Amino acid sequence: xxxxxxxxxxxxxxxxxxxxxxxxxxxxxxxxxxxxxxxxxxxxxxxxxxxxxxxxxxxxxxxxxxxxxxxxxxxxxxxxxxxxxxxxxxxxxxxxxxxxxxxxxxxxxxxxxxxxxxxxxxxxxxxxxxxxxxxxxxxxxxxxxxxxxxxxxxxxxxxxxxxxxxxxxxxxx
Amino acid sequence: xxxxxxxxxxxxxxxxxxxxxxxxxxxxxxxxxxxxxxxxxxxxxxxxxxxxxxxxxxxxxxxxxxxxxxxxxxxxxxxxxxxxxxxxxxxxxxxxxxxxxxxxxxxxxxxxxxxxxxxxxxxxxxxxxxxxxxxxxxxxxxxxxxxxxxxxxxxxxxxxxxxxxxxxxxxxxxxxxxxxxxxxxxxxxxxxxxxxxxxxxxxxxxxxxxxxxxxxxxxxxxxxxxxxxxxxxxxxxxxxxxxxxxxxxxxxxxxxxxxxxxxxxxxxxxxxxxxxxxxxxxxxxxxxxxxxxxxxxxxxxxxxxxxxxxxxxxxxxxxxxxxxxxxxxxxxxxxxxxxxxxxxxxxxxxxxxxxxxxxxxxxxxxxxxxxxxxxxxxxxxxxxxxxxxxxxxxxxxxxxxxxxxxxxxxxxxxxxxxxxxxxxxxxxxxxxxxxxxxxxxxxxxxxxxxxxxxxxxxxxxxxxxxxxxxxxxxxxxxxxxxxxxxxxxxxxxxxxxxxxxxxxxxxxxxxxxx
Numbered sequence: 049x050x051x052x053x054x055x056x057x058x059x060x061x062x063x064x065x066x067x068x069x070x071x072x073x074x075x076x077x078x079x080x081x082x083x084x085x086x087x088x089x090x091x092x093x094x095x096x097x098x099x100x101x102x103x104x105x106x107x108x109x110x111x112x113x114x115x116x117x118x119x120x121x122x123x124x125x126x127x128x129x130x131x132x133x134x135x136x137x138x139x140x141x142x143x144x145x146x147x148x149x150x151x152x153x154x155x156x157x158x159x160x161x162x163x164x165x166x167x168x169x170x171x172x173x174x175x176x177x178x179x180x181x182x183x184x185x186x187x188x189x190x191x192x193x194x195x196x197x198x199x200x201x202x203x204x205x206x207x208x209x210x211x212x213x214x215x216x217x218x219x220x221x
Numbered sequence: 222x223x224x225x226x227x228x229x230x231x232x233x234x235x236x237x238x239x240x241x242x243x244x245x246x247x248x249x250x251x252x253x254x255x256x257x258x259x260x261x262x263x264x265x266x267x268x269x270x271x272x273x274x275x276x277x278x279x280x281x282x283x284x285x286x287x288x289x290x291x292x293x294x295x296x297x298x299x300x301x302x303x304x305x306x307x308x309x310x311x312x313x314x315x316x317x318x319x320x321x322x323x324x325x326x327x328x329x330x331x332x333x334x335x336x337x338x339x340x341x342x343x344x345x346x347x348x349x350x351x352x353x354x355x356x357x358x359x360x361x362x363x364x365x366x367x368x369x370x371x372x373x374x375x376x377x378x379x380x381x382x383x384x385x386x387x388x389x390x391x392x393x394x395x396x397x398x399x400x401x402x403x404x405x406x407x408x409x410x411x412x413x414x415x416x417x418x419x420x421x422x423x424x425x426x427x428x429x430x431x432x433x434x435x436x437x438x439x440x441x442x443x444x445x446x447x448x449x450x451x452x453x454x455x456x457x458x459x460x461x462x463x464x465x466x467x468x469x470x471x472x473x474x475x476x477x478x479x480x481x482x483x484x485x486x487x488x489x490x491x492x493x494x495x496x497x498x499x500x501x502x503x504x505x506x507x508x509x510x511x512x513x514x515x516x517x518x519x520x521x522x523x524x525x526x527x528x529x530x531x532x533x534x535x536x537x538x539x540x541x542x543x544x545x546x547x548x549x550x551x552x553x554x555x556x557x558x559x560x561x562x563x564x565x566x567x568x569x570x571x572x573x574x575x576x577x578x579x580x581x582x583x584x585x586x587x588x589x590x591x592x593x594x595x596x597x598x599x600x601x602x603x604x605x606x607x608x609x610x611x612x613x614x615x616x617x618x619x620x621x622x623x624x625x626x627x628x629x630x631x632x633x634x635x636x637x638x639x640x641x642x643x644x645x646x647x648x649x650x651x652x653x654x655x656x657x658x659x660x661x662x663x664x665x666x667x668x669x670x671x672x673x674x675x676x677x678x679x680x681x682x683x684x685x686x687x688x689x690x691x692x693x694x695x696x697x698x699x700x701x702x703x704x705x706x707x708x709x710x711x712x713x714x715x716x717x718x719x720x721x722x723x724x725x726x727x728x729x730x731x732x733x734x735x
Contacts, residue, residue, distance in 0.1 A: 068670055075412050082419045082451065083351065085434040090437055097696045100431045103688045104422045111415035117408040132669065137465040144464045148457070148637055155641060158650045168235060168634040176630025190635055202292055207651050 060131030067132045069120035075115035083108035143175060159209035164191045240615035244374055249598030254299060254700075255605055262305040264602060267611045269617075271311015271524040276319055276621050278629075279460040279636040282552075282569040283678075287448040288456075288643030290576050298580040299598045305576060306599065307606040309569055310362065313513075313552050314614045317354040317545055318621055322347060330513035330548040333521040337533065337540025344536055348481035351618060353538055354545045356489060357496065359611045361546035364500040365507065365553035366603045369560070373600070375587075377559040380586040385693035386704045388562075391707075392687040394721065395564050398509045398674040401724035409672045417677035421684020428692060440652040447681040448647045451572060453657040456640040456672050458664020460633050477618050492542050495524050499543045503550025507566055508558055512552040520547030553603065560596060561586060562685065568675050571682040620686035 086101030086108060087089030093099070094134060122128075133141065168187035172178040198204050208215060254260070274285035286305050293301035316331035321338035334354060341350040383391075396414055400407045423434045424444025435441040463567070489496075499520040506516035524543035527532045533540050555566030556573070563585030565571040577584045582592060589596050644657035667674055698704035705715045720727075 064670070069668070071666060071670055071672075072412075076418065078419065082422075082434060085436070086422075089433060090433060093700055098692050098700075099428045100429045100433055102695075103691060104419060106414050106435065107418045107422070111412060111419065114408040114415065118406070118412055121406065121408070133465070140464045141665070143459050144461055144633060144637075146520075148658060148661075149632075151637070152641065152651075152654050155645075155654055160641065160645070164638045168631070168638065171634035172630055176628055178630070186631060190638065194638070195548065198642070204291070204646055204649075206645060210651075212254035 049140060059140050061214060062132050064130055064132045065071055065122060065126070068126075068128065069119060072119035072122055073106045075118065079108045079111040082111070099207060103110050141154040155207055157209055157211040158214050160206045161195055162209075162214045164194065233389045234238040236571065244371060247374075247593060247597045248370060248601060249603030251599070252592070252605075254594055254598035255303060255602040257437055259514070260300055260598075260602070261605070263300055264307045264606050264609050266614070267304040267307025268311040268314075268606060268613050271308035271313075271610075272315035272614060272617075272621055273311075273624060274308065275312035275315020277632065277636065278325070278463045278626050279456050279633070280639070281455055281459070282309045283567075283572050284365075284452045284640070284643070285312060285456040286569060286572045286576075287451045287647075288374050288639060290448065290572065290579070290644070291646040292547070292574070293712050294579065298577070298582055302573065302576065302595070302599050302607070303602040305573060306602065307609070309552070309573070310603075310606045310610045311613070312569075313362070313549050314355060314358055314610050315621065316548075317358065318351065318614070318618060319625060321350045321354060321541075322622055323625060329546070330517045330552070332514070333517040333544035333548075334541055336521065337535070339536050340534070340536035341538075341541070346536070348477045349485045349538075350536075351477055352485040353489065353541045353613055355614050356486065357499075357542040357546040358549040359607055360496055361500055361503050361549035361551075362553045362603075362607045364546075365504055365550045365557075366600070366607070368504055368554060369557050369603070370600055373557050373561045373596075376557070377586040377589040380562055381590075383586070383710075385690040385697065386707065386711050389687065389690040389708045390696050390705055390711050390718060391562060391564060392683060392690065393538060394714055394718040395566075395683070395688075396676065396680065397556075397718040399673070399679075401489065401721035402506075402509065402515060403673055403676075404515070405671045405673060407725045409670070410676055413667065413672045413674070414676040414680045416685045417680025418687075421447075421681050422688070427685060427689065440650070442650060443650070445656070445681065446647055446653065447678060448572065448575060449644050449653045449656050450660045450681055451568060451678055452640050452644050453660025454664035454667070454678065455568070456643075457637065457661020458668060458674075459666040460636060461661065462668055463629070464633065478614060482615060488538070489542070492539055495527070495543050496546055496569070498523055498527070499546035500550050502546035503552075504554045507551035507554030508545070509566070513548040513555075513567065516551035517544035517548040520544055556603075559584060560588065560599070563588075563686070565679065568678045571679055575682060 073189075082104055086104040089101035089104075090099035091101035091105035147170060151163055151167040154166065165187045167191055169180075169183040172183035172186060173180055176183075194204075194206070198206050255264075270289075271282070271285070274280045274282070280288075286308055289305065289308065293305065296304075313330075316326060317334050317338070320326045320334040321342050324339040325333050326332040326335055338350045338354060341347070380387075386455040393435070399414065400410050403410045419434075423441055424432070425442065426433050432442060449562060472727045501518045502520045502523065503513075506519065507513070507717065520543040524539045528537070529537055530537055530539070552567065552569070555570040557566070559565040559570040559574050561575065565585070574584050577588075582595065639653050640657060640661075644653045645651065647653060664674060666672075667677075694704050698707075704711075706712045
């Protein structure tokens with residue numbers, strides 16, 4: 049931990065303060081969206097009781113107030129200059145997040161089974177530096193297990209791909 | 222006069238006795254239900270799965286159960302809840318394994334266990350440390366279950382008289398407790414909570430039938446399911462955090478010999494005072510939604526202050542007993558308000574509550590009257606499940622420890638795939654998998670900026686019900702907030718809630734004065 053703090057200022061990408069401010073601002077934006085949404089629905093009292101926007105309106109008011117305090121504290125009171133994330137950790141986080149996004153896109157387009165094979169194998173070869181054949185054995189193993197578990201045992205079909213179902217190529221449904 | 226009084230007292234006594242007997246009868250009925258071979262098998266499966274989930278990074282009690290929930294739809298509700306709650310007990314046990322052997326808390330509530338557990342393991346006393354941890358977990362859980370057995374029916378009976386204002390006051394108390402109990406910024410807690418409430422309102426309004434805050438997007442009509450949020454926040458978020466820390470597991474060897482277990486057990490009664498204190502702290506923090514994590518830290522702190530030994534942090538036995546007892550007691554007693562009031566005390570209890578709703582059971586005081594088999598089957602299974610848990614963890618530690626030898630570069634993608642499967646199966650919608658990813662990033666951000674996740678999850682779960690009771694109260698009073706101060710009970714609960722809400726402020730003032 050202490051090592052982290054020492055290194056943090058050298059290769060710091062962005063400070064906690066900036067992220068804190070951005071997050072508080074995003075909260076305020078969400079609060080405003082909810083507020084306008086509920087005003088549009090009607091946040092008043094109608095003949096049959098409170099309207100649909102009555103409760104969310106007050107939620108948005110509280111959210112705006114507390115987020116304003118958060119913004120004030122982040123920007124003026126605390127001024128945390130330490131790093132939110134340094135270069136190395138940022139790379140690591142992105143190394144999980146970006147492939148995960150591609151994976152979910154894959155789930156949507158070509159189904160979960162084939163995407164999982166690619167995703168797990170890619171991860172193992174790229175980050176784990178495994179031999180390709182090992183990666184293929186593990187990833188295909190996981191995927192086949194998933195297929196058997198869900199399609200046969202639980203009888204819950206998982207996504208097969210909205211654009212193209214690669215399982216058709218090998219003759220399974 | 223005196224005679225009459227005496228008679229009345231006697232009658233009261235009889236009533237109390239009758240009541241206790243009634244519970245014990247019901248409990249035995251529950252045992253009969255829980256003891257069926259199928260349910261016993263489910264218990265073992267659940268506990269084993271739970272320990273594995275507790276050991277693996279990125280999977281924990283809350284999201285592990287959330288992922289497995291859709292698979293139980295075809296089971297009977299009693300069997301399903303027995304399996305799922307056993308997963309929870311397993312996860313509570315499992316957290317200790319990684320903390321002691323690898324200095325990596327598998328669950329947030331076992332962070333305090335690392336302080337003394339890991340030093341002990343490095344001194345070659347891993348067996349003792351693990352035995353102490355598991356046994357005290359068991360003791361904490363047992364204490365909480367006994368309390369649930371006798372207290373939950375009383376609370377439920379009392380709550381049968383509750384109307385909408387009382388229920389809203391209890392919701393208020395739940396949420397204000399988060400503000401009062403949380404160590405971080407109260408405003409961040411409130412913001413996170415309100416985000417949960419706001420997300421809960423998205424979709425169809427149950428009262429007027431209008432679509433709310435969907436902005437014309439058909440995918441949003443379903444609303445935000447909290448199961449997706451739990452899987453994303455606790456699963457993907459956790460993986461991102463572990464990745465950032467660049468985890469490399471280096472652990473002590475794990476093996477528990479029978480002699481070590483017996484020797485440790487012989488030592489444990491010495492620490493009875495620490496044990497009882499931690500049980501009480503745990504139960505209190507579990508019922509009020511403080512949760513297992515603060516309970517474990519608090520118990521550790523108290524044990525350290527009360528002990529004469531200066532060995533804390535270097536491998537003191539009490540340093541393991543205190544947090545483990547408290548965490549397990551808190552984790553278990555979080556089910557008390559869930560069962561008796563329909564208000565969960567922790568995210569995991571919330572997921573179980575979500576399960577009840579899906580199986581068509583209405584959690585709350587009526588559950589004890591309408592579905593006694595279910596309730597008492599569950600309570601009986603808590604006793605059995607924890608015994609099963611203790612046996613499983615004591616005998617299979619090497620097996621579970623070997624799971625951690627699987628490198629992170631295999632575990633991480635597999636867990637993300639499992640989370641994606643779990644998120645998809647909730648509504649059979651790929652859109653939910655995208656949402657899960659979004660919540661995952663949010664979880665990472667929240668964790669790093671000290672926004673608490675539990676209040677947001679509970680707000681998302683309880684949002685609709687809290688809103689319903691608020692609207693009904695407003696209808697009763699024609700829009701006057703005075704309804705929350707209209708009777709002794711509701712005034713008491715509301716005032717307590719406000720006290721909790723203002724606690725950070727009161728605490729500050731008190732500190733200044735002293």
